Amino acid sequence: MARTFSVEIVTPERVLFSSDQVVSLVVPAWEGSLGVMALHAPLVAALRTGVIKVKLADGNEVRIATTEGFMEVADNKAVILCDTAELDKEIDVESAKRDLQQALERLRNFQDQTIDREEERKAKERAMAWLKAAGAV
Secondary structure, eight states, X not given: OOOOEEEEEEOSSOEEEEEEEEEEEEEEETTEEEEEETTOOOEEEEEOSEEEEEEETTSOEEEEXXXXXXXXXXXXXXEEEESOEEEGGGOOHHHHHHHHHHHHHHHXXXXXXXXXXXXXXXXHXXXXXXXHHTTOO
């Protein structure tokens, strides 16, 4: 039987995910993907927008789209704090596709100086993460 550890994913609105039956966790850290398993050494990491993958002891995998945040690993528990996150089964794929198209159109518009290109880049990354988590791309 595989060793397990606890994972908690928290946004300002709610505890999005909590389980003590996690076998592995992969998060989008700023340095690249970062994997965590039971008895991992203590760690604090900055997270970027992307997809968190949680593999459970029963063999199921949960994907969670997330924006920037932080993860702390200590005492066989990982706690992730992020601005926004959504479980794969809760994602509105059509809305994410619209958000992606809108961001791409604004990024292509070099004439409009009122467009905040950094905000549109973040919107594009967020929409892509939501679509990846939902399995739509």
